[in-house]
Amino acid sequence: MSYEIRQNGDSRSFPTGDAIFDAAIGGADIVLFLGTPPATVLPEADRTAILVELDTECLGAHTGESAGEEGSSVLGFARYRNGDDPPSDLIELVRQPNSDKDAIAAAKSLFESVGFTVCVCSDQAGRIIDRLVRPKYNDALRFLDEGLATAKDMDLTCCMGLGYPDGPIERVERGGMARHYQITHALFETYGAQGFAPARRAVVANARAGAPEKK
Amino acid sequence: MTGKIKTVGICGAGGTMGAGIAIVAARAGFETVCYDTAADALSRARAQTDEFFGKSVERGKMSADDRDAAMARLSNTTDLGGLAGCDLVIEAVFEELTIKQKLFRALNGICAEHAIFASNTSTLSITEIASGCGREDKVVGIHFCLPAQLMKLIEMSPGINTADSIFDAAWAWTEAVGQIPVKTQDKPGFILNALLVPFNNDCIRAVEAGVASPADIDSAIKAGLGYRMGPFELIDLIGLDTQIRLSEAFYPITFDTRAAAPPLLRRMVAAGRLGRKSGSGFFDYAGNGMYGG
Numbered sequence: 001m002s003y004e005i006r007q008n009g010d011s012r013s014f015p016t017g018d019a020i021f022d023a024a025i026g027g028a029d030i031v032l033f034l035g036t037p038p039a040t041v042l043p044e045a046d047r048t049a050i051l052v053e054l055d056t057e058c059l060g061a062h063t064g065e066s067a068g069e070e071g072s073s074v075l076g077f078a079r080y081r082n083g084d085d086p087p088s089d090l091i092e093l094v095r096q097p098n099s100d101k102d103a104i105a106a107a108k109s110l111f112e113s114v115g116f117t118v119c120v121c122s123d124q125a126g127r128i129i130d131r132l133v134r135p136k137y138n139d140a141l142r143f144l145d146e147g148l149a150t151a152k153d154m155d156l157t158c159c160m161g162l163g164y165p166d167g168p169i170e171r172v173e174r175g176g177m178a179r180h181y182q183i184t185h186a187l188f189e190t191y192g193a194q195g196f197a198p199a200r201r202a203v204v205a206n207a208r209a210g211a212p213e214k215k
Numbered sequence: 216m217t218g219k220i221k222t223v224g225i226c227g228a229g230g231t232m233g234a235g236i237a238i239v240a241a242r243a244g245f246e247t248v249c250y251d252t253a254a255d256a257l258s259r260a261r262a263q264t265d266e267f268f269g270k271s272v273e274r275g276k277m278s279a280d281d282r283d284a285a286m287a288r289l290s291n292t293t294d295l296g297g298l299a300g301c302d303l304v305i306e307a308v309f310e311e312l313t314i315k316q317k318l319f320r321a322l323n324g325i326c327a328e329h330a331i332f333a334s335n336t337s338t339l340s341i342t343e344i345a346s347g348c349g350r351e352d353k354v355v356g357i358h359f360c361l362p363a364q365l366m367k368l369i370e371m372s373p374g375i376n377t378a379d380s381i382f383d384a385a386w387a388w389t390e391a392v393g394q395i396p397v398k399t400q401d402k403p404g405f406i407l408n409a410l411l412v413p414f415n416n417d418c419i420r421a422v423e424a425g426v427a428s429p430a431d432i433d434s435a436i437k438a439g440l441g442y443r444m445g446p447f448e449l450i451d452l453i454g455l456d457t458q459i460r461l462s463e464a465f466y467p468i469t470f471d472t473r474a475a476a477p478p479l480l481r482r483m484v485a486a487g488r489l490g491r492k493s494g495s496g497f498f499d500y501a502g503n504g505m506y507g508g
Contacts, residue, residue: 080439090439117438121427128427128435132446135473136414149406153397157406160368160395161360165441168410195413195473 001110002028009035013053013079013087020114030110037062043073049103049110050074056130056186059094059123071098075107079116080129083175091116092127125190126183134184135195140168142199177205219329220388222246224301226308226318228291229256232335233307235363238264241288242277242364243392248298249291257291264289267364299325303388305357307335310460312343319348331381333357337408338464341401342374351376355385358405359394369396370405403468404461412461413473416480418446422497423479429497451496455484 005024011034014020024032029048033041037052041062044050050073052062059076076094081087091111095104108118121128144151155167172180180202187196198206223240227233228249237260241247251257268282277285290297298304304326306318319332326332332354334344345354356372369389373382389396399405404412422429433445450458458480465474483496490496 080435088439090435092435092439117434119427119431119435119438121431121435122425124424124426128421128432129439131421131426132414132417132432132436133440135417136410139410139413143406143409146402147400148402148409149397149399153399154406154410156395157368157370157397158410161366161370161407162411163443193472195417195471 001030001106001113003030003032003110004028005032005034007034008037011035011053012055012081013077013091015087023114030106040064041074048073048106049100051107052076054078054094054127056125056183058125059096063096065096068097071096071100073100073103075099075103076123077107077111078127082171083179085175089116090129091118092129093118093120094123094127095120096123126187126196130183131187134180134187137168137172137180138184138195138197138199138202141172141201144169145200177202178209181206220245220302220331220384220391222248222301222303224248224250224298224304224326226250226298226304226306226322228307229253229260230307232359232361232363234260234264235361235365236305236307236335236359237289238267238285238364239359239392239394241285242268245288245392247289248301249289250293250295250298251291252293254291254293257293261289261291295321296325298322299327301326301330303331303333303385305333305335307359310336310338310464312339315339315344316347319344319354323349329353331355331385333385335359338404338461340374340403341372342376345374345376352378353381355382356401356405357385357389357396358407360407367393367395369394370399370407371396372399372401372405374401403465408461408465412458412465413471415446415450415458416462416473416475416477419450419477419480423477447497451490451498451500454490454492455480455496456489459484 002025004026014034031047031050033052041050041052052059052074054076060070063070063074078092079087080090080092093107111118119128140154151169155170158164158167181198184196184198184202223245225233225237225247228237229251237247237249249257265286268285271277272279272282304322306315308314308318315334322332334341334356335358336344336356337358341354341356345351354374355377358370360366360368371386386396403409418432421432429447433447436442436445459476462474462476487493488495491500494501
């Protein structure tokens with residue numbers, strides 16, 4: 001399965017030097033748009049699949065939508081990454097209602113052939129991971145503010161009681177509180193559900209990230 | 216105070232959690248009185264305990280002499296009066312407030328004045344459980360994780376009226392039996408269930424919303440976050456009916472909509488898909504087929 005890379009700016013999924021760049025060739029079956037994709041992405045007649053790297057936006061922002069009938073050989077994807085942690089081995093592959101089945105199969109085959117776990121999801125904000133874990137991180141941050149337990153004890157409880165490799169506070173701190181704000185802000189804007197509203201600590205971190213340094 | 220705890224009583228010792236707590240206490244050298252209303256459940260639990268200790272000996276985790284001594288420290292009773300000599304009584308009975316309150320009120324008339332009462336509740340308020348029992352200052356939350364005989368974590372919560380010295384004594388006892396306690400406030404679900412119950416419901420709602428199949432969600436969570444078990448594997452393990460019970464314990468207290476049981480969960484329970492224990496839940500354990508998708 002051959003692929004071509006078209007890059008515009010930094011890619012969160014595949015940072016400079018990633019092995020994915022080694023086998024890329026021009027004119028291949030599959031095109032990967034890395035970094036900031038074009039405002040509009042269209043199918044290309046001689047390509048099996050066009051894969052658009054997504055950040056917090058939906059694929060429909062680049063393809064347009066049409067009363068639930070949308071879908072083509074243009075798919076979205078993101079390699080899950082907790083803030084600035086190294087990217088994981090998970091690819092969330094984003095489809096629309098009428099996405100081309102051959103395009104999905106080709107995209108899965110490509111990513112799996114280079115060692116990724118591929119999970120297919122519909123085109124909804126937060127895809128799978130952020131939609132599910134960001135409210136939990138918000139809960140943990142709120143519990144911390146309310147004095148339910150210390151950050152250390154909450155993390156220890158999740159590791160020992162649930163077998164997680166790290167606790168929610170440790171993880172969200174490591175990934176960057178301002179990044180947590182960006183993601184939850186986008187989710188809250190889409191869904192309006194309280195669970196997605198950025199936690200107070202994330203609001204503070206975001207304010208500080210944008211504030212000029214005091215002299 | 217810890218030194219005064221010599222004998223421990225376990226209420227609901229015929230159940231999985233109660234039997235596990237009894238193992239923890241007896242293994243650590245405490246005389247352990249196992250109470251349950253059902254004699255056959257106690258007999259069954261004792262046989263399972265004997266088997267558990269037997270495996271521990273086979274695996275070199277304890278000597279045969281230690282096993283015999285631990286078994287000798289365990290006694291069974293179906294008479295609540297049999298707990299009269301206990302310094303610490305831990306209840307692991309059905310997760311219903313009135314049942315626990317009634318039990319502690321009865322025990323107050325039976326046990327010595329110094330005896331500490333502990334609740335293994337995972338969701339109910341320690342303060343409410345203690346309310347009206349007659350020794351509200353001597354009631355603490357000691358929440359073990361399943362399976363108690365293997366999991367080291369304990370969530371410990373004081374009620375509003377719990378005396379500091381009592382909490383400290385109970386804390387020291389959990390350490391004496393080799394557990395690792397963490398302190399939480401007396402709030403619904405403490406830490407574990409307060410994070411887990413809404414998260415599990417969110418996962419079910421994501422399936423309802425057509426985000427992805429249970430298999431894809433589990434796979435994503437494991438690959439992306441490094442969890443040992445996907446949320447749907449976990450829900451199937453704890454039981455879909457249990458997830459409803461937990462949700463119903465949470466939602467009326469917190470009014471957090473994420474804690475309310477999702478319609479899909481209720482439909483699956485109505486369809487008899489309770490998880491591993493019924494042979495199918497979000498996954499089919501007979502033929503490895505999958506629900507949803």
